[in-house]
Amino acid sequence: MYPIQLKRLPGNEDVALPRQMSEWAAGFDLHAAVTEPIVLAPGQRALIPTGFAMAMPRELEAQIRPRSGLAFKHGITCLNTPGTIDADYRGEVKVLLVNLGQDPFTIERGERVAQMVFQRVPQVILEEVQELSDTARGEGGFGHTGK
Ligand SMILES: O=c1ccn([C@H]2C[C@H](O)[C@@H](COP(=O)(O)OP(=O)(O)OP(=O)(O)O)O2)c(=O)[nH]1
Numbered sequence: 001m002y003p004i005q006l007k008r009l010p011g012n013e014d015v016a017l018p019r020q021m022s023e024w025a026a027g028f029d030l031h032a033a034v035t036e037p038i039v040l041a042p043g044q045r046a047l048i049p050t051g052f053a054m055a056m057p058r059e060l061e062a063q064i065r066p067r068s069g070l071a072f073k074h075g076i077t078c079l080n081t082p083g084t085i086d087a088d089y090r091g092e093v094k095v096l097l098v099n100l101g102q103d104p105f106t107i108e109r110g111e112r113v114a115q116m117v118f119q120r121v122p123q124v125i126l127e128e129v130q131e132l133s134d135t136a137r138g139e140g141g142f143g144h145t146g147k
């Protein structure tokens with residue numbers, strides 16, 4: 001269990017903090033902290049505030065992912081999915097939504113607009129070399145094994 005600290009930002013006492021909607025849910029749903037409803041026209045994007053900031057151990061990241069129900073029913077998704085929350089970020093968590101549907105979609109205050117999944121990030125060291133190890137795949141990619 002990793003401890004994650006959440007800080008509610010002023011004026012958002014009425015907006016729920018991230019929460020799991022079932023006991024084993026991978027994602028914590030994020031609630032919109034918009035001050036008034038936002039109408040997203042087809043093709044339009046908007047940065048949605050969530051009303052909180054957080055601190056997590058450095059070996060973690062948080063991914064902001066779409067909710068499949070909003071995507072399926074309304075074409076609402078995260079433009080930068082999965083969004084990346086760095087462990088050292090202390091600003092408000094925001095959700096970049098885009099409307100890929102055919103109808104305007106209204107985002108109400110308190111509505112669940114996305115979900116946040118925590119992941120461990122391996123610590124790595126990048127080193128520049130002149131030669132890479134040989135493999136059977138070599139440089140083959142982008143479908144070279146067939147359809
Ligand atoms: O969906 C997102 C994506 C990012 N962020 C915040 C947290 C993250 O740590 C920071 C930077 O995100 P990212 O690295 O994806 O954006 P960038 O364009 O590279 O900005 P920066 O130069 O600030 O790293 O913005 C969000 O609140 N929501």
Ligand SMILES: [Mg+2]
Pocket residue numbers: none
């Ligand atoms: Mg960045």
